[in-house]
Amino acid sequence: MFRSLSPHYFSIEDIFATQERLPCKFVVPVHRLGFLDPSSESEDIAVGTSIELPFWLAQTLCSQRRNIVTVEIPKIYKEAYREILKADACVVDLHKFGLFFYEFGTYLSRLEHRDSAVIGSVLVQTFKERFRQVMDWAHNSGTDPAIIQRLDSLEKALFREGHQTRAQLDAWLNAGTGLITAAEMVVNHKKRKLAVLDDF
Missing domain, CATH: 1.20.58.2050 (Methane Monooxygenase Hydroxylase; Chain G, domain 1)
Incomplete structure (x- = not known):
């Protein structure tokens, strides 16, 4: 995809x-x-x-x-809704705003419209504020459908990636690691340095 x-x-x-x-x-x-x-x-x-x-x-x-x-501009990108996002973006159910809230908003920010620049800055600020929360949910809440339903399509993709990455990390940590040894290149480099020092 x-x-x-x-x-x-x-x-x-x-x-x-x-x-x-x-x-x-x-x-x-x-x-x-x-x-x-x-x-x-x-x-x-x-x-x-x-x-x-x-x-x-x-x-x-x-x-x-x-x-x-x-x-x-659609109402979800107008000033009243922008003020809601500025107040506390983390409590907003973005899915109700639109399935493609960020993607469509990005297009609107490129229109020749008086609100375009403001929409762009609100999108960036909203994403920054919500990103940590989405990753926190992905790492700690499992796959609670109630949480996922609050996200737009971009955040859902990030949630899935974060959840999958955490599962892979947990699997790796649980499996344990073998003996960690230095790479052959590092060993050879140390030998060369010792040989140079012995010449002095």
């Missing part, structure tokens, strides 16, 4: 994240695309029409070069 926080053709997470929908308002008329608005019987899209579009399409239409729509 490919995991990427930047566009990757083979990443399932990337495909799902860019399918997330954004509320968009058309600022220019668009001909023959009225079918995009299920509530309209018109063949065209009029100025001021609001439609939810997948991110990959909205991103293209709201660029400075095209400027066909204006994009509204």
Whole structure:
């Protein structure tokens, strides 16, 4: 499985994240695309029409070069929710915020939008605050489903990796190690140094 926080053709997470929908308002008329608005019987899209579009399409239409729509940030990335994360990110059930909270948020932080930079910094701060807790859960709580359900897809992957790594470490420690000996290269190096000292 490919995991990427930047566009990757083979990443399932990337495909799902860019399918997330954004509320968009058309600022220019668009001909023959009225079918995009299920509530309209018109063949065209009029100025001021609001439609939810997948991110990959909205991103293209709201660029400075095209400027066909204006994009509204989803509520889970707006100021009220950002303040909740800033207050204490560790108590938040990120799964309820979105399955691809970090991945989709990373895309939003690259949009040409006034909140993009703030979203990026909140994502980084949230991840830093929650990372230690996720690793603590992975090492000490087993595979409690209630804990896993509080995580988004990125954190779930980290949890699984941390839990598996801890299990491997425990298995290695329980198996014990044999006699630890110096590598042959180290032994030969010491012999050469002793030989040089004997010449003096």
